[in-house]
Amino acid sequence: MNPLDDLRAKIDGFGWAVRNVASADPAECLSYTVGLTAHGHPEVVMTGLPPEVGQAFLNIVGEIVVCERGRFTAGEPTSEADGPAMPVIQVDDSSGLTAVEALYGGVSALQIVWTDSAGRLTWDAGYNNPPGSQPLSGRPNT
Template sequence: MDPLDDLRAKIAAYGWAVRNVADSDPAKCLSYTVGLTAHGHPEVVMTGLPPEVGTAFLNIVGEIVVREGGRFAAGQETTELADGPAMPVLPITDMTDLAAVKAIYGDVPALQIVRPDSAGRLPWEPDYANPPGSQRLLGPR
């Protein structure tokens, strides 16, 4: 089955799908939703996670948006995805890696949810515990 047809089938069945971009370099890995656009919501991305973890987080996002009518917006923070510190929501300006979104919907808005390290620090804060570049930012903070 064509990968885009597979995504379209998942979107038809569930309201969204999650696409993973895997790489041997964890900093280049990302997961993103495809289908939230059809619900009037920006697509959502998380970077630097193993595919199964990114998929789990983004399926929660899909449930919140599609099933519960929730919204995520740039400049806000969310605690809805996990216990612990809030996760900032950033606008995305670099859509290069979201090829499936572009193929299905064209140019649409997208957001990135940024996760803190184990001490609650974010990638742009001093003493961020994860390796530099491990959570690539696709837009301004």
């Protein structure tokens, strides 16, 4: 089964799928939903996380959107996971979401920005992770 057929099968079964782009460089890791578009919701992206972590979180996002009819909105933080609220930003550069483009044509997406171990965001002073460890696909709503 080719990768797009695999995604289609998951979308048919669950209502969404998660696509992971893995790399030896964590800053190049990307996880994103595919299928939320069909539910009238932007796809959701997370960057800089190991694939299994991004996939686990985005499956929670898919469950909220598809099963609970919830919504994520740029500028409104989410607190769907244990720990501090995480900002949601509008994705300006969706060029990496190739599976969404292949299946749906246009791409509308949001990025959930995760915090470091001290609860700081990538744009906060004292952020514990290396610069560029969580690339942003849009501008923060700060």
